[in-house]
Amino acid sequence: MKIFDYRAANSVAEAIAAAGPGSAFLAAGTEVVPALRDGLLHPDRLIDLLPLGLDGIERRDDGLRLGGLARLSDIASHPEVLASAPALASAIEQSGTAAIRSMGTLAGNLLQQVRCPYYRGAAPCNRRAPGSGCSVARGDQRHAALMPLSFHCAAVHPSDPAVALASLDATIVVEGRAGRRTLSLDQLYPAAGAVLGVPSVLESGDLIIALDLPAGRLPGRYAKIRDRSSFDFALVSAAGGLRLEGGVVVEAALALGGIAWKPWRCRRAEAMLVGRPWSADLVRQAVAAELSGATPLEGTRFKVELAIRAAATVLDPGGPS
Amino acid sequence: MEVRLTVNGRERGAEIDPRAALLDLLRDQFGLTGAKRGCERGECGACTVLVDGRPTLSCLMLAVASGGRSVTTIEGLAEGDRLHPLQQAFIDHDALQCGFCTPGQILAAVACLAAGRANTDDEVREWMSGNLCRCAAYPQIVAAVRAVAAAR
Numbered sequence: 001m002k003i004f005d006y007r008a009a010n011s012v013a014e015a016i017a018a019a020g021p022g023s024a025f026l027a028a029g030t031e032v033v034p035a036l037r038d039g040l041l042h043p044d045r046l047i048d049l050l051p052l053g054l055d056g057i058e059r060r061d062d063g064l065r066l067g068g069l070a071r072l073s074d075i076a077s078h079p080e081v082l083a084s085a086p087a088l089a090s091a092i093e094q095s096g097t098a099a100i101r102s103m104g105t106l107a108g109n110l111l112q113q114v115r116c117p118y119y120r121g122a123a124p125c126n127r128r129a130p131g132s133g134c135s136v137a138r139g140d141q142r143h144a145a146l147m148p149l150s151f152h153c154a155a156v157h158p159s160d161p162a163v164a165l166a167s168l169d170a171t172i173v174v175e176g177r178a179g180r181r182t183l184s185l186d187q188l189y190p191a192a193g194a195v196l197g198v199p200s201v202l203e204s205g206d207l208i209i210a211l212d213l214p215a216g217r218l219p220g221r222y223a224k225i226r227d228r229s230s231f232d233f234a235l236v237s238a239a240g241g242l243r244l245e246g247g248v249v250v251e252a253a254l255a256l257g258g259i260a261w262k263p264w265r266c267r268r269a270e271a272m273l274v275g276r277p278w279s280a281d282l283v284r285q286a287v288a289a290e291l292s293g294a295t296p297l298e299g300t301r302f303k304v305e306l307a308i309r310a311a312a313t314v315l316d317p318g319g320p321s
Numbered sequence: 322m323e324v325r326l327t328v329n330g331r332e333r334g335a336e337i338d339p340r341a342a343l344l345d346l347l348r349d350q351f352g353l354t355g356a357k358r359g360c361e362r363g364e365c366g367a368c369t370v371l372v373d374g375r376p377t378l379s380c381l382m383l384a385v386a387s388g389g390r391s392v393t394t395i396e397g398l399a400e401g402d403r404l405h406p407l408q409q410a411f412i413d414h415d416a417l418q419c420g421f422c423t424p425g426q427i428l429a430a431v432a433c434l435a436a437g438r439a440n441t442d443d444e445v446r447e448w449m450s451g452n453l454c455r456c457a458a459y460p461q462i463v464a465a466v467r468a469v470a471a472a473r
């Protein structure tokens with residue numbers, strides 16, 4: 001590990017001012033410390049954000065505000081979150097392990113790098129070593145994307161909370177050199193076709209200070225399908241819910257995880273559901289239509305059916321609430 | 322760099338390399354070798370300690386970031402000669418063989434009980450899934466944790 005200059009940030013302004021070429025932000029360390037050891041990050045300066053706090057969870061008139069540095073476990077056990085966003089609490093409780101949830105911050109979770117085995121190994125990987133190639137084409141495809149970022153990278157975004165947040169229309173409050181701005185979850189991640197090694201569009205000095213969950217959204221559920229029943233990343237996951245009136249779908253929200261470089265909000269499927277009488281078949285058709293643009297590899301084809309079934313679990317009006 | 326923190330109720334200070342993990346500080350400078358160096362990537366749980374009451378993988382926390390915090394290791398759990406109920410339960414239920422993972426298991430169990438998430442065997446398994454036991458003493462570990470939960 002290369003030597004670095006460690007600085008504890010005393011204010012948001014100080015943290016932003018201290019950032020620059022060769023700097024990295026540090027929060028809990030669950031993502032950054034292994035990356036330092038593996039040489040994936042080699043900053044000259046490490047700016048510790050935990051002294052900033054920014055970990056409150058507060059009810060506001062227009063919804064719920066989660067501090068960017070709120071610990072995942074504190075969010076999952078918060079009564080307001082359990083009441084208005086159970087999909088998020090459930091997604092967190094199915095993430096990592098108790099220690100990782102207790103340490104890890106919300107912003108750090110959203111900004112984590114991919115878990116593709118080739119990114120963290122020595123084999124060719126365009127994300128780690130641009131131009132070296134992508135090993136997924138002839139390698140292990142089980143955790144690869146149905147809808148890849150580009151021809152150059154087939155890794156998926158590994159976060160569970162991000163999928164729930166996408167279904168809840170969360171907005172991200174970013175403080176940076178140019179002041180404050182808000183992004184949707186969709187805007188946080190690169191656009192399709194981008195060729196880059198970074199997990200988000202944020203630039204040096206950008207700091208996620210909070211996430212806002214708007215009021216009045218479907219509380220939703222979270223379904224995670226994985227090889228092990230604990231401490232594993234999703235093969236496919238689904239977050240969302242439905243509201244019916246007289247058997248007709250009047251509101252629907254759905255996001256899928258494990259299939260793309262970002263949580264995949266299923267606007268097309270939602271539009272197909274709303275206004276029609278609910279049936280299991282309708283849900284299946286809607287999710288299949290959403291995934292009609294997928295470009296599965298030999299080893300990811302099974303994820304189409306898996307995604308349909310995961311979505312059906314959260315979009316079942318008779319399911320557990 | 323200098324760091325000052327509280328370890329098992331006692332204030333301590335040390336001169337450290339900014340690259341050192343809290344685990345390195347505990348083991349190599351303070352001589353507290355209960356927390357074990359396992360995978361060093363947050364996958365095995367052998368280094369689990371409590372930091373401000375939170376279950377923490379001490380291999381993933383930089384020592385320099387622990388300034389001002391309160392750390393509890395396995396060495397700080399007993400009160401004099403009286404073992405912590407979980408330590409006693411691990412003995413009573415034969416919840417270890419080689420013992421390498423045991424300090425991490427017990428600190429993780431302390432956190433599991435504190436969170437009130439030891440209500441069923443499955444809940445204990447989920448909340449302690451980050452603590453691997455190569456000897457596979459899992460059934461006995463779950464029994465020990467459940468016994469302490471039931472006695473509360």
